[in-house]
Amino acid sequence: MVAAARASEVKMECFLRGACAALAASAALLVGLSTETETVLLVRKKATVKDVQALWVLAMAAAAAAGYHLLQLLKCFYLARRVGAAASSYRRSGRALAWTCLLLDKACAYTTFATTVAAAQACVIALGGAHALQWTKLCNIYTRFCEQIAGSLVLGMLAAVGSAVLSAVSARNVFRLYPSLSPPPQPYAAH
Numbered sequence: 568m569v570a571a572a573r574a575s576e577v578k579m580e581c582f583l584r585g586a587c588a589a590l591a592a593s594a595a596l597l598v599g600l601s602t603e604t605e606t607v608l609l610v611r612k613k614a615t616v617k618d619v620q621a622l623w624v625l626a627m628a629a630a631a632a633a634g635y636h637l638l639q640l641l642k643c644f645y646l647a648r649r650v651g652a653a654a655s656s657y658r659r660s661g662r663a664l665a666w667t668c669l670l671l672d673k674a675c676a677y678t679t680f681a682t683t684v685a686a687a688q689a690c691v692i693a694l695g696g697a698h699a700l701q702w703t704k705l706c707n708i709y710t711r712f713c714e715q716i717a718g719s720l721v722l723g724m725l726a727a728v729g730s731a732v733l734s735a736v737s738a739r740n741v742f743r744l745y746p747s748l749s750p751p752p753q754p755y756a757a758h
Contacts, residue, residue, distance in 0.1 A: 629719075675730050679726050683720060
């Protein structure tokens with residue numbers, strides 16, 4: 568029964584890892600490949616991700632997060648095959664791996680969230696402009712580009728939430744490797 572429960576937990580983690588990898592890869596591709604060319608005052612201008620540094624950082628961070636989740640997905644597939652075989656040997660040697668996965672999952676969640684929020688903040692200026700700095704609105708000129716970036720921000724935020732859930736799963740996996748510190752319950756003795 569314990570092996571079946573562990574197998575279902577590994578399958579759930581595999582599903583979450585796959586979903587996070589797909590969301591992060593979609594966000595990276597949508598940001599990285601978004602371009603639009605428009606004519607503004609008889610001059611052809613092209614909007615690309617490199618025009619806003621925060622978007623370029625988002626594309627790189629989302630691509631790295633997708634790669635990380637794919638590597639962790641391979642680890643999940645390996646563990647799914649090994650669940651019943653040598654669980655006790657994995658428990659002893661797996662502490663360092665579990666702590667490493669926890670720290671990397673937390674770093675991935677924080678990085679994905681921070682870069683997505685930073686890109687969203689930069690996009691607010693493109694949406695509304697900054698009159699004090701004499702920056703005009705860009706989204707009324709490059710509407711398709713802005714819509715694609717908005718979609719990638721939603722995907723990036725979903726990937727960040729998924730990464731946060733996975734870091735909670737990793738934390739649970741870490742603390743399952745340690746025995747309980749509370750004393751075992753004493754049987755009730757009738758007097």
